[in-house]
Amino acid sequence: MRLTWRTSQLELTEPLRISRSVMARRDAVWVAIEHGGLRGYGEAVSSDYLGLPTRRIERCLEESRPGLERFPEPETALAEFGRGTAAPEDLPAGVRGAIEAALLDLVGNRAGEPVHRLLGTDLPPAAATARTIGIVAPVPAAVQAARLSMSGFTVLKVKAGSADPAQDLARVEAVRTGAPDARLLLDPNGAWTEGQALDLLPRFAALGVEAVEQPVAPGRPEVLARVAKNSPIPVIADEDAVSYEDALRLAGQVHGFNIKLAKCGGVSVALRIVEALRGSGTEVMLGCLTASSLGIAPAVHLADRARWVDLDGHLLLADDPWTGIGGADGTVRTSGRAGLGVRPSPDGSAAPNAGGRQAVAR
Numbered sequence: 224m225r226l227t228w229r230t231s232q233l234e235l236t237e238p239l240r241i242s243r244s245v246m247a248r249r250d251a252v253w254v255a256i257e258h259g260g261l262r263g264y265g266e267a268v269s270s271d272y273l274g275l276p277t278r279r280i281e282r283c284l285e286e287s288r289p290g291l292e293r294f295p296e297p298e299t300a301l302a303e304f305g306r307g308t309a310a311p312e313d314l315p316a317g318v319r320g321a322i323e324a325a326l327l328d329l330v331g332n333r334a335g336e337p338v339h340r341l342l343g344t345d346l347p348p349a350a351a352t353a354r355t356i357g358i359v360a361p362v363p364a365a366v367q368a369a370r371l372s373m374s375g376f377t378v379l380k381v382k383a384g385s386a387d388p389a390q391d392l393a394r395v396e397a398v399r400t401g402a403p404d405a406r407l408l409l410d411p412n413g414a415w416t417e418g419q420a421l422d423l424l425p426r427f428a429a430l431g432v433e434a435v436e437q438p439v440a441p442g443r444p445e446v447l448a449r450v451a452k453n454s455p456i457p458v459i460a461d462e463d464a465v466s467y468e469d470a471l472r473l474a475g476q477v478h479g480f481n482i483k484l485a486k487c488g489g490v491s492v493a494l495r496i497v498e499a500l501r502g503s504g505t506e507v508m509l510g511c512l513t514a515s516s517l518g519i520a521p522a523v524h525l526a527d528r529a530r531w532v533d534l535d536g537h538l539l540l541a542d543d544p545w546t547g548i549g550g551a552d553g554t555v556r557t558s559g560r561a562g563l564g565v566r567p568s569p570d571g572s573a574a575p576n577a578g579g580r581q582a583v584a585r
Contacts (some may be wrong), residue, residue, distance in 0.1 A: 224258045227290045234541045242359040242384025250277040256325040258297050263329025267321035268517035275317050283318045301326040305491040320489030324521045331386035331562035339524040349556035350506040350526040353380040353533040361397035368401030375553035378406045384414025395430050410436040413462050418448045428455040437461035448476035459508050470496040474503035481508040490521050497528050516545040520563040523548045523555050
């Protein structure tokens with residue numbers, strides 16, 4: 224097998240403001256694994272918050288190459304990844320997930336089967352995805368909500384965490400006005416204190432908010448559990464929901480656990496988390512970072528396992544270099560093609576030899 228990668232930049236259609244930052248662009252590192260004339264692809268995206276700059280991703284891929292290329296075929300490598308024995312223990316989750324995604328894509332291509340069938344789901348998964356509205360003024364929030372509703376979105380996620388909570392309430396009220404039939408999720412990204420959360424959540428519930436992600440700062444799961452116990456709406460762990468160990472810790476303590484493949488380490492870890500939560504009273508949300516369709520695709524193949532689906536990262540981009548999971552009509556779906564089912568967009572910007580920094584094969 225042969226591992227290569229290429230780095231490119233993803234530009235957002237407009238900057239996304241959340242409680243802790245504003246993002247307008249990020250790097251994407253496209254991983255390719257080749258064997259027997261076929262390729263599989265995966266994506267790792269840079270993240271300052273997760274401590275994963277582009278150079279670290281590239282360095283980790285370089286360090287992982289000898290160990291990966293020693294396997295005689297991708298099926299063996301994928302099985303070892305599932306057992307946690309094919310990658311260094313300190314390999315960042317985002318890099319691990321990208322390599323595993325490329326292996327899944329390659330194994331699926333070799334078998335002529337879509338990834339969801341490799342994972343035990345016969346029918347192609349499809350799910351209504353939430354669409355994010357950032358921290359903006361009420362009028363543009365209402366306009367966005369109306370436009371998204373007309374496009375087919377039935378679930379909208381509203382970012383919160385403004386310095387003045389009244390602005391958050393006004394934004395949610397405006398979104399409700401613009402899309403009166405939409406299901407609403409709220410995400411303060413850990414901006415509130417416990418007292419603020421307990422004061423504000425009933426007010427958001429009165430506006431029709433269905434659930435809230437990480438209302439309080441991460442790092443004290445017992446506080447999140449107390450808020451969940453006293454909240455009038457479901458509380459979903461996000462920043463506190465990273466690893467399999469976090470799932471064991473939070474199972475039964477919160478209403479939802481947001482699985483992001485770039486945080487937990489990929490599909491095999493995500494499936495272990497799903498099993499750990501089963502029957503605990505804590506349901507699954509599938510989330511994502513801002514990424515291309517290639518980066519979002521592995522989670523789409525798991526969409527049938529989640530109560531809440533928030534896989535809109537590719538929809539925030541000015542130009543998505545990959546295609547194959549839909550979403551512009553409010554529903555993400557697998558394509559039915561072998562592997563992950565994604566392909567470079569027609570403009571060719573994601574083609575293996577187009578632009579960007581290219582890894583030097585050895």
